[in-house]
Amino acid sequence: MSAAATPPVPHVPVRIFPDSEAASVQVARELATFIRERAAQGRSAVLGLATGSSPTRVYEELVRLHRQEGLSFRNVISFNLDEYYPMAPDSLQSYVRFMHEYLFDHVDIAPGNIHIPDGTIAADQVADFGRHYEEQIRAAGGIDWQLLGIGRTGHIGFNEPGSGPASRTRLITLDHITRTDAASDFYGEENVPRRAITMGVGTILEARHVVLLAWGEGKAAVVKRLVEGEPTDSVPATYLQHHPAVQVVLDEAAAAELSPRKTPWLAGEPCNWQQPALVRKAVTWLARELEKPILKLTDEDYNENGLSDLLANSGEAYTINIRVFNELQHTITGWPGGKPNADDTYRPERATPFPKRVLIFSPHPDDDVISMGGTLLRLVEQGHEVHVAYQTSGNIAVFDEDVIRFAEFVADYDELFRFDEQPAENLYQRVADFLRNKQPGQVDSEEVQQIKGLIRRGEAKSALRYAGLDPDTRAHFQDLPFYETGRVRKKPLGEEDIRLTMALLEQLQPHQIFAAGDLSDPHGTHRVCLAAIMQAVQRLRAEGCAWLSDCRVWLYRGAWQEWDIDQIEMAVPLSPQELTRKRRAIFKHQSQKDRPLFPGADQREFWQRAEARNRTTARLYDQLGLPEYEGIEAFVEWITD
Structure with a gap:
């Protein structure tokens, strides 16, 4: 073996599930079993609890077990990992509020058994609070079962790089990456607190049993460092390697960089x-x-x-x-809808029927052109009947100043425009007054949400017109209910979301479906939107819908990540002119131009990300000895059977 072929050694036990749903349900059931065992022994179950997106489904399943299977929390004592500082408990971003919304308000835990770091205490009292928090944990008998997530910096709790294995509950300054990742929850990085109170690494390591959860491609790199790297304070989670009873629970996406998955031939698999x-x-x-x-x-x-x-x-x-x-x-194909009157034996798409009825699902109002704009343009040019379904309004991603600008425009044409049968100048005044007094992180009024949604809708229509489509007949604005909370945190996928998706599919009965498989979207919208499509297709198939037998589903990426080259099943090459046209279609989404409200970890504009990924994919094909193109958009087929 060469040096490159030296098998890495995993340092912690790993359990990999097909998806985060299956993993979360299993972890919840195991935690419920532990709670019941302790109750049967007449003992308390002392739990260390995490916040963030990773454990939410675990909490939802625990609530279901409480309501439907009698799981009691009367013997549970809980200690949360952390809290932003300063932070009022009733703030939208407060972890106090998070825990009550997701768990505590729905189960029978005693209020006196709930412990969460206090984000309201004076700065000169934080050190004493940290010592008291540690004393409370010891007085409860220590943490039996600690639930963790992991940040991209490798933090557990808010123990940022530099946190040592002996660290205790304290005030800490948040890393820039952590604040960037939290920016969407606070409607801008400038609103994210710079500090937080967190249990220390040493506190976490004293728990008797530790379960760390990680979902999605965005966590794959740091999971690899946790599982296969050496312990270091630059990745505090690696200190879990010293724990005698730790488990890392992953979905397939988060496990993608682990050697047994990425290079099993080097891992001795x-x-x-x-x-x-x-x-x-x-x-x-x-x-x-x-x-x-x-x-x-x-x-x-x-x-x-x-x-x-x-x-x-x-x-x-x-x-x-x-x-x-x-x-x-x-x-590689220049005919993403299939080439008519051609031998399709070795083509990714079939030649017939032609033209095809194509339905492109776009989670946000710009994902269609960002991720597959070149393919969309080509499908239209090649004569297919292309429809685009915008699954959500995207209203939270509009800057307040854009609302003022549009409200001013309406007010200037007061004699032509009315809002709820009231003069447009009243609309402008109401909007201006609300936004002038709006607090950081405050949910927009319904009126402002509607305007922001209309801004995104107008931009989507403009992009479709540029692509040669009539938005009146080819655009479908679903406004799925799960999204319409006015907050970054959304509701779980619901029956109405699936029903609306089924209805559109039945209405159009497409020969081709394109959907976002870009599950690294840090806000989770792509993941929920894809789940709505998959469940809708599976239900329709179970109902015996004949048209599905002649329908293929292709998954695109691009806004947040691209498919690995070994995964790609259809590669649509783009010329320099086509890449320029795609950029212009993206530019129609002016509210997302220059600086998107929620850029995630990648600070580049979406058109820059998309072009870079398209060019990188083309370069990889070239380096492997295949034809050289300016860019390539990539797709993977989802087999619905």
């Missing part, structure tokens, strides 16, 4: 080389590792880099190279 997808993954990895085109890989390259078993199983390098090269070549 048994490999089934009869699986074409695994062979393709290995060969593209080898070519990229050695910076060689696929067709130039040699027997020695395979043998010296941990792939001798593949060579022994599949024959000489040349045979393997040709097979994988052809598979990649067959993903």
Whole structure:
């Protein structure tokens, strides 16, 4: 084996589930079993609890178990990990409010058994509060069961890089990355508190049992460091490697960078080389590792880099190279809707029917053009009947000053415009008064939310017109109810969301569906929107809808992350002119231009991200020895059976 082929050693036990739903339900059931066992023994169950997006489904399942299966929390004593500082308990972003909304208000836990760091105490009292918090934990007998998430900096609780294994409950300054990740909850990074009170790493390590949850591609890199890296205060979560009873619970996406998943041939895992997808993954990895085109890989390259078993199983390098090269070549198509009157044996899309009825689902009002704008333009030009369903209003992502600008415009044309049968100047005054007195993080009034939604809707229509589509007949604004909270934190996917999606599918009966598979979206909207589509399709299939047998579902990415090259099943090349046209379509979304309200970790504008990812994908194809293009948009097929 070469140095590159040295198997990494996992340092903590890992459990991987197909998705976060299955993982969360299982963790909740295990926690419920522990609570019941302690109750049967007449003992308290002392729980350390986390906030953030990772544990929410666990809490929802615990509430269900309480309501439907009699799980009691009367013997539970809870200690939360952290709280922003300063922070009023009734603030929208308060972890006190979070815990009550997701768990405490729905179960029978005694109020006196709830402990959460106090974000209202004076700064000179925080040190004493930290010592008292530690004393309360000890007085309760110590934490039995600690639930954790993990931040991109590797923090557990709010123990940022630099936090040592002996650290205790204290006030800490938040890392810039942590504040950036929290910006959406606070409607802008400038509103995020710079400090927080957190249990220390040492406090966490004293828990008898620790379960850390991580979901999505965005956590994959830091999970790899936790599981396979060495303990270091630059990634405080790595100190969990010293804990005798820790489990890391992941979904497939968060586990993607772990060696048994990414390079199983280096991790000592048994490999089934009869699986074409695994062979393709290995060969593209080898070519990229050695910076060689696929067709130039040699027997020695395979043998010296941990792939001798593949060579022994599949024959000489040349045979393997040709097979994988052809598979990649067959993903490339300039006809994303299928080429009529052509042999489609080796094309990713079938030639018939032509033209196709195409339905593009866009979670936000700009995801269609950001992630697959070039493909959308080409589908229209090639004569397909293209429809776009905008699943949410996107209203929270509009700056307040844009609302003022549009309200002023309406007021200037008062004799032509009315709002609820009131003069438009009254609209302007109401909006201006509300926004003038609006507090950081405050939910917009219904009137302001509606205006922001109309701004996003108008931009989406403009982009469709630019693409050659009539928005009156080809745009479908679903405004799914789960999103319409006026807050970054959304409701869970509901029956009405699925029913609306089913109704649109039944109405259009498309031959092709495009949906966002970009699950790294830090706000979770993409994940919920995709779940709505998948559940709708599965229900319709169970009901025997015949049109689904002639429908293919393609998943796109691009706004937050791109598909790995070994995953791509359809690659649509873009010329320089097409990439420019795609950029112009994105520019129609003016409220998201220059500086999006919620940029996430990537501070570039969305058009810059999209172009960079399109060019990177094209460059990878070129480096592997395939044709060179200006850009490529990539898709993976979702098999609905």
